[in-house]
Amino acid sequence: MKSHNPIIMISPYPELSYFAEQVSKEMNFPVTIVEEVLEKGVHVAREFEKENVDCIISRGATGILIKNNVSVPVILVQISTFDILHAFYRAKDLGKKIAFFEHIMRKHNYNFEQIREILCLKEEIEIFYYSDVDSLEEQVEAAALWNADVAIATGHCTLRMAGKKGMHGIMVCSTKEAVVDAFQRAYDLVTIRYKDQKAAKLMKTVIDNTETGIMVLDERKKITHFNPVSEKLLGIKKEEIVGSSLKNIPDVLFEVKDFIKNNKHMSTQMLNVRDNKILASSIPLINEDDQFGVMLTLQGVSKIQTLEAKIRKELYARGLVSRYTFKDIVYKSAIMKDIIDRAHRYAKTKSTVLIIGESGTGKELFAHSIHNSSPCKDGPFVAVNCAAIPENLLESELFGYSEGAFTGAKKGGKPGLFELAHGGTIFLDEISEMPLLLQARLLRVLQEKAVRRVGDDKILPVDVRIITATNRDLSRLVVDNLFRQDLYFRINVLSINVPPLRERKEDIYLLLEHFINKSESTAIQDTKLLENSRKWLEEYNWPGNIREMENFVEKYLILSEETNDPAITLQTLINELYSFGSEYLGPEDQILSGSNKISINVGTLEKMEKEIFEKIQQIYPSENKSALAQQLNISRTTLWKKLKDFSPEVKNTKTS
Numbered sequence: 001m002k003s004h005n006p007i008i009m010i011s012p013y014p015e016l017s018y019f020a021e022q023v024s025k026e027m028n029f030p031v032t033i034v035e036e037v038l039e040k041g042v043h044v045a046r047e048f049e050k051e052n053v054d055c056i057i058s059r060g061a062t063g064i065l066i067k068n069n070v071s072v073p074v075i076l077v078q079i080s081t082f083d084i085l086h087a088f089y090r091a092k093d094l095g096k097k098i099a100f101f102e103h104i105m106r107k108h109n110y111n112f113e114q115i116r117e118i119l120c121l122k123e124e125i126e127i128f129y130y131s132d133v134d135s136l137e138e139q140v141e142a143a144a145l146w147n148a149d150v151a152i153a154t155g156h157c158t159l160r161m162a163g164k165k166g167m168h169g170i171m172v173c174s175t176k177e178a179v180v181d182a183f184q185r186a187y188d189l190v191t192i193r194y195k196d197q198k199a200a201k202l203m204k205t206v207i208d209n210t211e212t213g214i215m216v217l218d219e220r221k222k223i224t225h226f227n228p229v230s231e232k233l234l235g236i237k238k239e240e241i242v243g244s245s246l247k248n249i250p251d252v253l254f255e256v257k258d259f260i261k262n263n264k265h266m267s268t269q270m271l272n273v274r275d276n277k278i279l280a281s282s283i284p285l286i287n288e289d290d291q292f293g294v295m296l297t298l299q300g301v302s303k304i305q306t307l308e309a310k311i312r313k314e315l316y317a318r319g320l321v322s323r324y325t326f327k328d329i330v331y332k333s334a335i336m337k338d339i340i341d342r343a344h345r346y347a348k349t350k351s352t353v354l355i356i357g358e359s360g361t362g363k364e365l366f367a368h369s370i371h372n373s374s375p376c377k378d379g380p381f382v383a384v385n386c387a388a389i390p391e392n393l394l395e396s397e398l399f400g401y402s403e404g405a406f407t408g409a410k411k412g413g414k415p416g417l418f419e420l421a422h423g424g425t426i427f428l429d430e431i432s433e434m435p436l437l438l439q440a441r442l443l444r445v446l447q448e449k450a451v452r453r454v455g456d457d458k459i460l461p462v463d464v465r466i467i468t469a470t471n472r473d474l475s476r477l478v479v480d481n482l483f484r485q486d487l488y489f490r491i492n493v494l495s496i497n498v499p500p501l502r503e504r505k506e507d508i509y510l511l512l513e514h515f516i517n518k519s520e521s522t523a524i525q526d527t528k529l530l531e532n533s534r535k536w537l538e539e540y541n542w543p544g545n546i547r548e549m550e551n552f553v554e555k556y557l558i559l560s561e562e563t564n565d566p567a568i569t570l571q572t573l574i575n576e577l578y579s580f581g582s583e584y585l586g587p588e589d590q591i592l593s594g595s596n597k598i599s600i601n602v603g604t605l606e607k608m609e610k611e612i613f614e615k616i617q618q619i620y621p622s623e624n625k626s627a628l629a630q631q632l633n634i635s636r637t638t639l640w641k642k643l644k645d646f647s648p649e650v651k652n653t654k655t656s
Contacts, residue, residue: 007186008048009057010066012037012155013171016059016077019179029183037062037157038133042069054190057182059174060154061103061130068105073189077174077182079154084110087152087172088119094168095149097124101139101158104129133157140165213278213298217260219291221246233298235274256280260296270301277301320420322381324368330514333504339496346494347373352446354431354491355469357498360547363469364429366496371425376465379424382417387433395438395454399445402456418451421464431468431491432477439484446490466491501542501549508538511546515553536574552577613642 009031011017017033024031036044041062048056049070058066059077067074091098098121100112107129116125126146128139136158143151144165151162152170159169207214207225213233216225222245226238234253241249246260255271259280271278278298285293326340346353347370355363364383371381389397400416418426428434434442445451446466450459468491477483501508542548552573560569600611616632629639 006048006051006053007031007055007057007190008045008053009033010041010044010062011035012041012059012062012157014156015171015173016179019174019176020057020183023176023179023183027180027183027187029187031057031183037155038065038136042066045070045072045074048072054193055186057186060172061106062155064103064105065132073193075182075186075189078178079172079174080178081110081115083172083174083178085115085118087170088115088121088125091150091152091168091170092119092121092123094170095123097126097146097148098150098152099143099146099148099162099167100125100127101136101143101151101153101162102127102129104131137161143167213296215256215296215298216285216293217246217296218293221260223249224293230298233273233276233278233300235276256296260294320380320382320424322368322371322377322425324365325372326369329362329365329369330511331504331507332510333506335499335504336507339498343370343496344373346370346496348375349494350375350465351493352465352491353467353493354474354495355467355498356474356495357469357471358500358545359471360545361498361500362546363471363498364427366498367425367427367429367467367469370467371427371465374425374465376424380421381425381427382421383427383429384417385429387430391435394435395441398438399441399451399453401454413453413456416451416453418445418462418464419460422462423464425465425467428466428468430470432470432472432474432483436482436484439487443484443487443490446487501545505538508542508549509534511549512537512553515550516557519553519557533570533574540574540577609642 007030009017009020011020011033012035014035017035020031020033023029024033034044038061041058042065045056045058045066046069049072053072055073055075056066056070057075057077060079063074063076067076088098088100102109112125112127115121126143126148128143130136130139140151140158140161143162144167148162148167150170151159151167152172153159153162154172156171159171163169204225207216208227210227211229213230214225214227215223215230218224223242226242228238231238234256236250236253249256253273255273259269259271260282268279268281271280277300279301281297283295283297284291285295326344329336329340331337331340343366353367353370355366357363367383368381371377384398386394396414396416398416398418400414400419402413428442445462448459449463450461452459474483474488474492478485478488501511544551556570556573559573600608600615602608603611629636632639634642
């Protein structure tokens with residue numbers, strides 16, 4: 001608190017001033033005391049307001065008038081119901097008609113019928129309300145016309161006027177305890193005010209020294225803060241703008257004005273102010289449910305681009321960024337929706353995740369997406385293909401090495417990938433290919449959350465979320481003693497099975513369209529060319545999954561550009577796909593299935609032949625008998641005869 005402690009008391013009568021002096025000494029609480037009433041008290045308060053006093057103490061009507069006419073906090077000495085009761089008790093012995101004078105703003109403060117009942121008053125009571133000195137004189141005159149015997153009031157000014165009209169005067173006095181209470185409330189208020197001022201100065205220092213432009217408006221859209229960065233970005237001095245209302249902001253800032261008017265919630269928009277591109281965000285300032293202002297944050301686009309380029313350059317140079325999110329996964333099948341929903345839930349934890357799936361199904365895409373939806377998304381993402389790094393290098397790559405650990409070791413040593421992933425995620429792809437010796441070291445890292453570099457005896461703590469992936473059956477590898485059982489249970493806390501394309505055929509055409517649209521080639525712009533071959537593309541099993549499909553689309557686009565006939569190119573490539581698993585059947589019949597194997601039960605020759613025809617018909621639709629006959633190396637007539645013998649439903653059908 002300030003040493004001079006400028007607290008003023010404007011007292012409406014001498015007794016109150018006397019109490020105030022006593023309390024000031026007893027509490028060691030310096031107060032300047034001035035005796036004035038009503039408008040004169042307001043005039044005194046305004047003069048002290050110019051001197052930046054911290055608080056004003058007053059009482060009754062004078063205090064109310066001061067409170068309504070100055071911005072300085074005003075503490076009122078309380079007038080209790082007991083004080084009013086005491087005044088009426090004294091007044092009843094002085095006359096039959098009692099006039100009570102009170103300011104209009106305190107009209108509903110007291111229940112006079114209850115006072116009459118408590119004191120068993122038989123005297124007549126009339127209440128006279130006033131708002132200023134002139135109306136007070138009128139009310140005293142009205143009381144005199146009513147022939148009042150006694151006047152009760154909260155100030156000596158009123159009683160002097162009433163005395164001139166022949167009325168006895170009774171003062172409603174506040175107790176010393178009420179003065180002590182007012183002083184304590186004033187002290188608390190000023191203390192809090194100083195703390196708020198200190199906090200405001202601290203906040204102003206922060207705002208003025210931040211690298212972001214900040215502009216604050218109060219609830220009346222009046223600008224209260226405008227920091228140096230804002231001055232630089234908008235090209236205007238704070239002296240020209242602070243204290244002005246939004247409508248009075250210079251016209252050159254019309255985009256800023258428009259943005260503030262139309263953005264009540266946080267949003268980001270590019271503004272062009274004096275040919276300077278600025279990103280602006282509007283943030284409402286809310287206390288509970290009441291909005292008391294708005295803060296505008298401003299950032300120069302060029303600076304953001306420079307910083308972003310620097311960060312990305314550093315991260316990409318070290319290979320420590322994740323590039324994909326769940327939005328990059330193309331699908332419409334229910335099975336994929338369920339798996340992605342589960343992955344979303346897994347992402348919110350820091351538990352180890354095992355991603356299982358065939359080659360080319362997009363396991364790494366899931367790993368990137370889980371990281372980008374996790375609490376450590378702002379940390380590094382380190383991807384390691386355990387099968388791509390030679391066994392003799394894998395240990396030092398994962399765990400690092402110290403200086404002199406082996407011949408050719410880098411001076412000063414080298415941090416391992418686990419250290420680089422600290423605070424983020426490490427993705428161990430093809431975990432099944434990790435040697436057993438390294439599996440033991442990985443298990444220790446998982447259990448102890450610490451690593452030890454090769455050739456070093458120091459333990460380094462690491463906070464890393466581990467995601468692993470495999471296209472092999474780890475449980476089978478455990479049985480065959482090719483994978484540690486304890487590590488298997490440790491990495492298989494949460495698991496995701498990414499289905500192959502043959503189990504989500506409704507996604508196939510969508511993915512084909514996606515890869516064509518994604519391509520930079522201008523040869524094929526219309527994905528409707530795929531529509532005529534959609535059936536064959538969706539029935540193909542895509543053993544290489546999404547990777548095979550992407551390569552197929554790339555080949556399709558390149559060859560289409562060379563031949564200038566996308567339709568023929570597409571049909572040729574489809575036939576090539578199917579010939580991977582069966583013989584080429586000719587362009588007039590087209591390949592209908594990628595499967596060329598069936599299994600039958602051993603029995604009589606007739607039963608086995610019948611089972612062959614029943615199963616092979618499931619592969620070749622009825623409208624494509626030429627392809628079926630060619631596959632069986634028989635004529636269409638022989639084929640039709642066999643079908644009639646083994647399939648009763650075609651006996652009555654004419655040969656087409």
